[in-house]
Amino acid sequence: MPHLKTAYAKYQNDAAVAFVLVSIDDDDKRLHRFLDEMKFPFTVLHANKDEAQQKMGFDDLPATFYVDRDGIVRFEARGMESHGDSPDRVSWFIEQLKQP
C-alpha cells in the first residue's frame, strides 16, 4: 500500500482521477491505529466486508478495481498478482482509462 501513495503523488492534482481506499475491517480501533500510522493522503471509506466481497466478487486482499469515467469497472488486480499495486502498474491502468 505504500506504493499507492507513491502512485498518488502523480495524480493528486489531477481532477479527472480519484483514489479511494475502502476498508472492510470490522475492528474500528485497529483500523484507526492503522490509518494513523499510514497517513493516507486520499479518501478512505468503509464498507461491510460480506457485502463488498459478494458484490465485487473478490476473495483476496488487496483487491484493486479501476473504474472508467462512465462508471464501468475496466480492470481489477487481485492480491499480489502481477505486482498489481506497484506505482508503474497503477499509473498504467489509470492512463489506459484516461485515454479517450
Next chain:
Amino acid sequence: MAAALFAQSAARDNLARGRAFWDQRLAQSAIAALEVAARDKDTAAEAHEALGRLYTFKGWQQESVFPGWHDEPAYRARALAELRAAVTADPSRPSGQEALRIAEGFASAEKVDPAPPREDVKALDARIDAYRNAAAPIADIEAAIEARAKAQADPAPYFTGAQILLDRGEHDRAIALAGRGRAASDRFVGENLSAYQMAGKSQGAYSRGRATAADLIGWAAYLKKEYDRAAASLGDAERLSRGQDFANQFHLGELARATNQSDRARQHYLDALALSAGPPPLRQRATDALRAIHAGDRASGSFAAWLETELTRRRDDRRSAALKSVVDRALPPLTLTAVDGRPYDAAGLRGKVLLLNFFASW
C-alpha cells in the same frame, strides 16, 4: 468576387475531404467536413447526399461490418432528412433521388442486410495476404500495406503486415508497423465511437487494438533477444487482453522458457492451451514445450493425464471467475460510509477515473 471564389473552393474542398474521410470509414471527420459543405449553396446538394448516404449506412447497414459495430437506428430519420434536403437543393440530380429511394426502401423493409464487403478493400487485402508465403522485396510488401491502409482506415493491414514482416525477420520494421497499427486503431475507434453503442464495447475495441500492437511489439523484441522490452510489452498485452489471448499467452510462455523461468513458462503454456483459439501448429508447439518441461520435472504419471487435469481445472476456474467478475460491468452500488461511520456521498466521484482499493488492516 475573389472572396466568393475562395468560399466556393473552400466548400468544394470540404466536400472532397468529407467524401474521402468516409471512403476510409472515418465517420466523425467525414461528418464534420460534410456539414460545412452542406451550408454552402454550391455544394449543398452533394454534401446533403453524402451525409444521407453515410447516415443510411450507420442506421441500417453497419451491423458487424467491423467487430463490435451495430446499426444505429437513431440515424435513420437523419438519413431521410439529409437525402430529402439533397433532393430539395437540386431536384435534377439523379444520384440524390436514387439515394433517397434506397433509404426509403430500407425504412419500410422488414430487414436490411449489412453492407457487403467492399471489393476494392478485399482486393487490397488479398494483395497483402499473397505475401504471406511468397518471396517478395520488402518495399513491395510495405507498398501493399500502405495502399490498403489508405483505402480504409481500420488497423488490420498494419497488424497483418507486421506479422508478415516478423516472419521475414524484419523485426524493426514490424515494430514500427505495429505502432502505426495501434495509432490507426485508436483513431478508427474514436472516429466511429457511436457505432459501438456502449462505452464498454468501445473500450473493448480500444483494448483489442492496443493489445494486438503490444503483443506484436513484444514478440518482435523477443525475437531480437531484447527480453526486458519483450516482458514489458507482452505484459501490457496480457493485461489488455485479460490473459484471454492465445498468441499472447504462447509468446509469454516462450519468453519465460528462454529466460529459464520454467514455472512461469508452464503456467503460460497451460493458460494458452486452456483457451479454445490458436492455430494447430502453435498449439502443438505449446504442447511440446510443456511435455519437455514436464519430463524435466521428473513428475510421475502420464503427461496426457496431467495435461488434461490442468486444462480442465483452468477452464473451470475461468468459468467461475467470469461469472463472479465485475469487469466490464457497472460498478455495483455499495453502501460506503466514512471511516467514522458517517454517510458518504459518492456523487463527487462521478465522471472520474477511479482507483478503488479494498483493504483491511489485518
